[in-house]
Amino acid sequence: MMKTTNIMIVGVGGQGSLLASKLLGKLLCGEGYDVKVSEVHGMSQRGGSVVTYVRFGEKVYSPIIDKGEADYIISFEKLEGARYVSCLKEGGTLVVNTQQIDPMPVIIGAAEYPAEILSELEAKAVNVDKIDALALANVAGSSKAVNIVLLGRLAKHMNISTEKWIAAIESSVKPAFVELNKKAFELGYNS
Amino acid sequence: MSKELMIGNAAVARGLWEAGCSVVSSYPGTPSTEITEFAALYDEIYAEWAPNEKVAMEVAFGACLGGKRSACAMKHVGLNVAADPLFTMSYTGVNAGLIICVADDPGMHSSQNEQDSRHYAIGAKVPMIEACDSAETIEFIKKAYEISEKFDTPVIFRTVTRIAHSQSIVELGERNMPEDKKYEKNGAKYIMMPGNAIKRHPVVEQRTLDLTEFAETDSINRVDEGKDNSIGIITSGSGYQYVKEVVGDKYPVLKLGMLNPMPVRKIKEFAASVKRVIVVEELDPIIENHCKTNGIDVEGKELFGYLGEFTQSTVAKALELAENVYVTLDAAIPVRPPMMCAGCPHRGMYYTLAKNKCNVMGDIGCYTLGAMPPLNAMDSTLCMGGSITAAHGFNKAQGADAEKKTVAVIGDSTFMHSGMTGLVNVSYNASNTTTIILDNSITGMTGHQQNPTTGYNLKGDVAAKVDLEALCYALGIKRVTVVDPYDLKECDRVLKEELAAEEPSVIISRRPCVLLKYVKAQKPLVVNKDKCRSCKACMKFGCPAISMHDGKAEIDATLCVGCGVCEQLCHFDAFERQGE
Known part of the structure; x- marks a missing residue:
């Protein structure tokens, strides 16, 4: 049986990771895979740490991705990438937006933001694919397109044609934002 | 048949629709909320938000008596609220089928406890069904209605967060509308006074035996x-x-x-x-x-x-299998807890409560986050409606001194859910309790559901709007004051006045949730670094848009909605409106 591929999308509540997982789910479903997408609503939407699991393959059972299982982690923020890196499997790739968003304990001075966290990850032989997705999103025309920039970067690592990704974008975002998001995707893919 | 990815809660709604359900009444609660929101998208289903789960379940009961398949949905703790009708509905049974959808939350992603709803099925002696993914959810909802009607019983359909909020592939079917059941008066079955109920109990016991036989043989x-x-x-x-x-x-x-x-x-x-x-x-x-x-x-x-x-x-x-290999980090990773949004109207009131060192009996909603640092403005959170009652009890135990510094804090939707009865108790049993209703004109935490105070119903149509001030007066409270939580001075003045008052009082802290579409954000503020003296007065407020960098306050323009409360906190006028 074909192995299940595991993708985690992590970030800060409000960054648009839900749309990213929805788009990814739709794309993979269209490719004929069995797919599970799992997310947690509620408390986590209020600026908290959010995590979504996307799994696909011939037959997917658990909706959860556990320690050492993720083929890819797409992190919308540095610290969140570090928080969930234990879920990455050996040889897996962490695609990380280099944006820093201070959590409340850092804001109020109760904790330090580990500034060199990505270097530590690289030192531990984690495949870290860094990308300034916020800057690229702004180039595309909106800071809200961070999610699509990151999907563009993920697409580079996966075996699905860009045409199909673009089609998934066209069917997932409002018509007025299609061009902006296509640009965001390309910037993420090519940067 | 078309295939698509569907979240568990949407699959519950789809199953209800395909099985010909016509009436759904619910109170929102994570992770059950979307069941009713998705049900409301089907024109053939009448769906509503009820003020609480007990109301919702009783509406579903009435609808099933009326001959239509019905349902209600709630989170696990909502079933506590609805336990009263549940236990006796087991005796009355149903006319058309009735399903009670209950979502448990193992791991407490968004709940105050980790209770297991299965105890209720056993206690109430009603069947409970549980599916493992969205496709099976649709199949089992249909089966649940068959069981409900065949065995004359409400059926609990249990789900958990990971099923409710996971998308998996489903095949869509058609709506199969059963014939309406004729309603016939049957007091012996539906009027549960002792003489009738005593004859229904053996029916319930026999039903359990019959259902057990079903469980032995059915492919479920x-x-x-x-x-x-x-x-x-x-x-x-x-x-x-x-x-x-x-x-x-x-x-x-x-x-x-x-x-x-x-x-x-x-x-x-x-x-x-x-x-x-x-x-x-x-x-x-x-x-x-x-x-x-x-x-x-x-x-x-x-x-x-x-x-x-x-x-x-x-x-x-x-099973003692080998553990996966994974990376661990040496660096400490600070937690990122949920928090009140930038511009959240609750924050101004909590700041005032913290400043006045109040005892705060809290309740369930976004505003429970007032308990988090740096505000730390909460003493207890128990259950829906548990704020006003706890404050009253606390005041009765501690007396007059406590009354001068103790408040209950409750949201608009929670007040409608089960806060009103607590307020009646305050006025009836005369404690000088100060109740603060945080009226943000929406049910916030579960993701913006309408409620009886918002003026709109589940479908978004204009609805009767409960007048909170008039309601509080009607419940026997003579002092009712409305404040704007963005106005810190006014909040402080009113709070001090009402705490000092020798009678029960209500403060309505009113301003709509900043995430509501009709709430227009103002231009973000900026910090004048020359004026900032690094005193960190603004940091006591816990606004996620404000942080200290290189010893000076800084505003994240992507988060700031220009509420301007920080302007009131700063002694040096360092926060400025752009263009001034």
């Missing part, structure tokens, strides 16, 4: 064959997914779709076919105890414990 409880019979696993719902993820088709698995009543012969046969039986179930040992009561030797909680949500590793560990 099924065995997945395995190659190796050294171990057999009994599980259900989410547990099934974690088990299959780990063991595939190695060991046989008995998957229970019906959690109450459970079969006995079927489990005995399964147990006899394997050398060792392991029960995999989150939360309480319901299946395990059922097995043990019936003399079936199983292992369960000694391997898994009672706490939290399982994953595939939980199962792998219990």
